[in-house]
Structures are given as structure tokens and as C-alpha cells.
Amino acid sequence: MLEYKDKHYYCPVELTMDLVGGKWKGVIIWYLKDSTMRYNELKKKITTISEKVLIKELRSLESDGIVSRKVYPEVPPKVEYSLTPYGKTLIPIFELISKWGNKHVELYGTLKE
């Protein structure tokens, strides 16, 4: 039995999926893979996510040490999100996931404009 942040998991796959699984976290990590992004940039890229959910996912990733949030004390405000060095250890995983998804579309899906 594994324990992290007062939650119990019986296998490491379950734990990882709890931290970076779900509908959006992988996509966020994927966008931050090679560049820092501002809040609004992410929002524009991931058009189908709501603001509420985006900020919730970012906070969650931040609290697990995967994403870092840097605030510039300017007006208008500027906040940049990026992967921490620890978050970057996830990149190989999402590289495989991305490749698998591409292949899946080739085999069973379609590409639209």
C-alpha cells in the first residue's frame, strides 16, 4: 500500500494516474513541454477547457511539484507557467502517449482540416 498526501494507493500506476491523469493534465504538461506559457496562452491553446478547470488543474500540478508558477509584479499582471525539473521527468511518458495517440488515429480515426 502506497501513501501520498494522505491518500492511499495500492499500485504506482494508480498514483501516477491520479497525479497526471484525467482529461486535461496531460495536455497541459504537453504544452509546457518545451516552453513557458502564460495563463491566457494556455487558455487560447486549449480552447475547450473552462477557466475554472484550467486554473484548478494548474494549481493541482503546482502542488505536486510538476508545474511552477511565476508571477511578475506588473500591471497588467503576468503569470508564467512552466514545467519544473521534476515535471520534466514526465516528458518521456507523454512522448509515448502522444505517439500512441497518433498511431491510433492513423489506424482507427480521421484527421480533420
Add this chain to the structure above:
Amino acid sequence: MLEYKDKHYYCPVELTMDLVGGKWKGVIIWYLKDSTMRYNELKKKITTISEKVLIKELRSLESDGIVSRKVYPEVPPKVEYSLTPYGKTLIPIFELISKWGNKHVELYGTLKE
């Protein structure tokens, strides 16, 4: 823009996470990695999943060609679940995920009995 089963995705990571992400699918795939399992075996292994959710996830994985369901016409009934050859192409991904989870526990979590 990607399309699969009438759903739209704007990146392959999103698609893959939709198919095998979520709280339970990874764990199910992980258990089926090296052996066929009966419904009740899975239920006993993944103690914290409800029957309803387990069957829903299995059906979903089946409909995406990842898991196959074999019914033996016996009394009492016997149903075996296993990974299809296509489902096995996911194993390298979950191997990385499992390793990452183990490391995460070493660094930030604890191991209980």
C-alpha cells in the same frame, strides 16, 4: 484536429488520455498485462473500485479494442478478460508510468505495510 468515434481532439495526448486515462483504466491494463483475469479476480484485486465502474471501464476498453472479453458457456458463468495484441502496445507506456509512480513514492510518499 483529430477525430475518433465522433469525438474531436486537438492533440494525440488528449485522445490517448481519453481512451486509457481516468482513474481506473491504467490499473486494469496493468493487472491484465501478463495474465488473463476473471471478473471477480479483478474485483478482488482492485478492492476500491465499485462493480458498476469496473464493468463500465471494461466495456469501454473492450469497445476500443484494448481488452477482449471471453465468455465460457458454463454454469456457473466464467468470463475472462485479457489484453488484445493492440492493447499490449500500451504496456511500455504503463511501464514508465509505474516506474515514475514508484519513484514518486520514494521521494515524497510513504510505504505502508
Add this chain to the structure above:
DNA sequence: CGGTATCCATTCGGATACTG
């Protein structure tokens, strides 16, 4: 044994309005 059906509480998630 391998599921369904049902009920119900909780959470998720989208839309919109507002603020420092």
C-alpha cells in the same frame, strides 16, 4: 459467477459576471 437496476450524494463542468 458475472453481471444489472436503482437510488442517491457528490463532484464536474460550462457559462457568465465581476475584480485587483
Add this chain to the structure above:
DNA sequence: CAGTATCCGAATGGATACCG
């Protein structure tokens, strides 16, 4: 710009009982 606050319907998830 980068969020918060609020409303509210939809979807999820657990527990239990029941069935072929």
C-alpha cells in the same frame, strides 16, 4: 491579464438489492 464567485445542470461514483 489573471484570475474569483456564483449558479446550475450533467455526469460520476458508491451502496445495495436483485437476476439468469
